Amino acid sequence: MRDAARLAAAARRAHAAGKPVAAYKLGRSAAGEALARSHTGALAGSDRALDAYFRDCGIVRVDMLETLIEIPPLLCTRNTPAKTLEWLL
Numbered sequence: 001m002r003d004a005a006r007l008a009a010a011a012r013r014a015h016a017a018g019k020p021v022a023a024y025k026l027g028r029s030a031a032g033e034a035l036a037r038s039h040t041g042a043l044a045g046s047d048r049a050l051d052a053y054f055r056d057c058g059i060v061r062v063d064m065l066e067t068l069i070e071i072p073p074l075l076c077t078r079n080t081p082a083k084t085l086e087w088l089l
Contacts, residue, residue, distance in 0.1 A: 008057045015058035020075035022060045024068040025050060 011021045054061045060075065062068045 004053065008053070011057040011059050020060060020072075021058065022062055022068060022071050022075060023054060024062050024065055 014021050051061065053059075060071065062071055
């Protein structure tokens with residue numbers, strides 16, 4: 001992540017406006033982290049720390065690319081019970 005403060009501010013603004021934010025992060029394992037670092041030049045960081053960061057910013061983290069494609073309609077449905085979405089954050 002190149003600018004954590006900027007991403008956090010943008011995610012919080014989106015959340016305040018009622019717009020959900022979802023993210024898919026590569027490099028969850030040590031090998032994946034090393035690969036992400038070598039490919040992008042950005043620090044991958046601790047996966048647990050990133051989970052906490054995403055939760056704090058209201059960003060829904062997905063584990064698979066397919067989920068990133070499938071989740072927007074669920075997040076944008078206003079009549080989806082909050083209990084259903086609770087597991088995402």
